Amino acid sequence: MKSRFWQALIVLLRLGAHKKPVEINTVKFGKLLGVSQQTASRRIRELLNAGLITREVTRKGQAVSLTNEGVEALRELYLELKNVFEEVPKFLTLRGEVFTGIGEGSYYVDLPGYKKQFISRLGFIPYSGTLNLRLKSSIDVLNRKLLEKMPGILIKGFFDEKRTYGDVKCFKALINDSIEGALLLIKRTHYGEDVVEVISKENLRQKLGLKDGDIVEVKVFLE
Amino acid sequence: MKSRFWQALIVLLRLGAHKKPVEINTVKFGKLLGVSQQTASRRIRELLNAGLITREVTRKGQAVSLTNEGVEALRELYLELKNVFEEVPKFLTLRGEVFTGIGEGSYYVDLPGYKKQFISRLGFIPYSGTLNLRLKSSIDVLNRKLLEKMPGILIKGFFDEKRTYGDVKCFKALINDSIEGALLLIKRTHYGEDVVEVISKENLRQKLGLKDGDIVEVKVFLE
DNA sequence: ATTACTATTCTACGAGTAT
DNA sequence: TATACTCGTAGAATAGTAA
Numbered sequence: 430m431k432s433r434f435w436q437a438l439i440v441l442l443r444l445g446a447h448k449k450p451v452e453i454n455t456v457k458f459g460k461l462l463g464v465s466q467q468t469a470s471r472r473i474r475e476l477l478n479a480g481l482i483t484r485e486v487t488r489k490g491q492a493v494s495l496t497n498e499g500v501e502a503l504r505e506l507y508l509e510l511k512n513v514f515e516e517v518p519k520f521l522t523l524r525g526e527v528f529t530g531i532g533e534g535s536y537y538v539d540l541p542g543y544k545k546q547f548i549s550r551l552g553f554i555p556y557s558g559t560l561n562l563r564l565k566s567s568i569d570v571l572n573r574k575l576l577e578k579m580p581g582i583l584i585k586g587f588f589d590e591k592r593t594y595g596d597v598k599c600f601k602a603l604i605n606d607s608i609e610g611a612l613l614l615i616k617r618t619h620y621g622e623d624v625v626e627v628i629s630k631e632n633l634r635q636k637l638g639l640k641d642g643d644i645v646e647v648k649v650f651l652e
Numbered sequence: 653m654k655s656r657f658w659q660a661l662i663v664l665l666r667l668g669a670h671k672k673p674v675e676i677n678t679v680k681f682g683k684l685l686g687v688s689q690q691t692a693s694r695r696i697r698e699l700l701n702a703g704l705i706t707r708e709v710t711r712k713g714q715a716v717s718l719t720n721e722g723v724e725a726l727r728e729l730y731l732e733l734k735n736v737f738e739e740v741p742k743f744l745t746l747r748g749e750v751f752t753g754i755g756e757g758s759y760y761v762d763l764p765g766y767k768k769q770f771i772s773r774l775g776f777i778p779y780s781g782t783l784n785l786r787l788k789s790s791i792d793v794l795n796r797k798l799l800e801k802m803p804g805i806l807i808k809g810f811f812d813e814k815r816t817y818g819d820v821k822c823f824k825a826l827i828n829d830s831i832e833g834a835l836l837l838i839k840r841t842h843y844g845e846d847v848v849e850v851i852s853k854e855n856l857r858q859k860l861g862l863k864d865g866d867i868v869e870v871k872v873f874l875e
Numbered sequence: 876a877t878t879a880c881t882a883t884t885c886t887a888c889g890a891g892t893a894t
Numbered sequence: 895t896a897t898a899c900t901c902g903t904a905g906a907a908t909a910g911t912a913a
Contacts (some may be wrong), residue, residue: 433906439729442736455878465908488877505735506662513665514730533894561841656887676895688889693898710895 430479431500437462437472438481438495441450442503446482452471454490502647515538521576523612523647525562525571525625529638534559535617536629542594547628550582551611557627560604560633562645570623576600576614579651603648604629605637614648653702653725656692660685660695661718665726669705669718741792742875744799746792746835748785750857750866757782760838761851765810765817770851773805774824774834782836782849783827783856785868793846799823799837802874816834827852827869828860847865 435631436578440461446452455620473493476482481499484491498623537543547555564570575597584597598614610629625635639645654743657698662682667674670833682692699705704722708715718726722791758781760766770778785794800821835846850856862868 432656432659435658439732443732445737454876467879467909468907473909476880486878491876503733504737507730507737509666510726510730510733513670514727527695677895690889690898691887694888697898709897713896 431475433472434469434479434481435506437476438499438503441493441495441499442530445518446490446493447500447503450485450492450494452487452492453492457490487535490618506589508630513571518651520648520650521572522563523562523572523625524566524644525564525569525647527634527643528561528563528641530559530561530620532535534561535628537594540594542589543584546584547599547611551599553609553630555611555628555631556630558632560639560645561620561626562625562647564623564625573614573622573625576612576649576651581652582611583610601650602627604633605646606648608633608636612647654698656695657699657702657704658729660699663706663716664716664722670723670726670865671834673708673715673717675710675713675715680713693747696782733830741874744795746787746842746848746870747789747867748787748792748797748870750862750868751784751864753782753784753843757784757849760817763817764868766807767813767821768840770822770834771806773807774822776832776853777853778834779853779855781855782851783862783868784843785848785850785870787848788867789844795850796837796845799835799872799874804875805834823875824873825850826873827856829871830853831856831859835870 436515440458441447441451441510455466455470455473458473459466462469462472473482473484473491476499477484480496480504481502482493482495484493499526527615528571538547538555538559539557564573579599579600584599586593586595586597588594595616597616599611599613600614602610602612604610604627608629608631610633611629613626615626625647627645629636633639633645637645655776663681664670664674667676668765675825678689681696682689685692685695687695696705696707696714699722700707704720704725706717720763733799761770761778761782762780770776787796797869802823804821804823807822809816809818809820812815818839821836822834825833825835827833827850829851831854833850833854833856836849836851837847848870850868855867856862860868
């Protein structure tokens with residue numbers, strides 16, 4: 430459809446021509462479109478020929494209605510815009526400060542009961558160790574809590590002779606906009622709720638040259 | 653804004669240029685717009701001058717982003733369309749079968765405690781009598797229940813020496829697409845929930861030539 | 876009053892091509 | 895390859911009017 434038709438259709442929609450015939454003359458219509466009376470007159474005839482409106486000419490002007498086709502064209506435009514503007518965010522970003530844990534990360538990651546699932550569900554063989562991040566801002570903590578409510582990727586817990594190992598929820602993630610990995614939300618952790626752990630197939634500390642106190646950005650994909 | 657700009661902005665939105673710079677060359681852009689490479693090139697420069705996009709020319713093409721101004725222009729369009737297409741229905745239609753009641757309708761309508769309010773709130777002097785309608789389809793009964801949850805126009809109850817008279821909720825209505833009146837939802841009625849009553853300044857039975865068993869359509873306005 | 880025809884102006888497009 | 899300039903032309907807008 431010619432792009433100048435859209436403007437005219439939207440003006441008519443604004444006047445309510447999708448519900449009932451709208452009384453309008455070519456001078457007014459021209460003003461609304463920012464064109465001359467002659468052009469407004471021609472525009473109406475163009476829309477008419479395109480089957481987008483119907484009208485009845487009276488002595489005072491014309492009663493113009495959008496046809497179903499006209500309304501549907503606008504609805505299509507609406508739905509397209511809706512898709513963009515009402516889109517649920519597909520990722521969120523957490524920022525946290527690197528710190529050294531007690532080294533249990535590598536122990537857990539290497540447990541076959543977890544490791545097999547990491548490989549199959551995340552698509553990479555995790556490096557033996559986790560990067561601990563402490564969230565510094567309250568908005569990051571809030572976002573972390575939000576993640577707890579999302580489905581994510583659930584790594585099932587298991588048990589051996591000694592003890593049981595809890596479920597781990599994880600999300601695919603991009604670390605510092607460069608390295609792919611995953612964010613782990615470990616249910617039973619001795620850390621507070623301001624701590625998250627990150628894994629990757631790489632040694633993140635080495636690859637990113639990180640030391641304690643550095644800030645790392647994790648883009649978390651919500652599936 | 654020139655109407656041919658809208659089409660271009662929407663194409664860019666579709667490509668995600670509101671989120672991140674989009675790699676595109678003028679040939680592709682032209683194809684998407686249905687214009688030549690030259691026109692696409694010119695269009696980009698026009699949008700640039702209008703402050704609707706930013707870009708960076710590379711050897712492979714250009715990385716185009718919508719500016720805030722560009723996104724906001726589209727969002728405004730979106731909100732306008734949303735207003736129209738997500739509009740809550742302003743009326744609903746009930747269909748019911750005419751039947752003869754026990755004649756108490758005219759007694760109630762004529763009670764000054766009600767009548768004064770009908771006149772002031774509905775804008776007409778009601779004919780002394782109500783038209784009783786029995787809803788036949790379950791969808792009509794559902795719609796009637798929906799009406800009970802809507803605010804409507806509340807006619808306050810009152811009491812005299814003998815007894816109390818309950819509240820009456822009513823809605824302006826159009827009967828058989830021709831006569832204005834009101835639908836009454838009477839709280840304490842000996843009829844079931846499949847019955848509604850309709851009043852008007854006219855004698856509806858006479859004016860519409862109705863007899864028992866006829867079907868009447870009531871377009872109920874939800875305020 | 877209107878709408879809309881005709882003649883004219885103007886602007887937007889695309890072909891050719893420079894960069 | 896890209897982008898974007900020049901320029902001839904198609905067609906869109908307007909002024910002047912007719913109906």
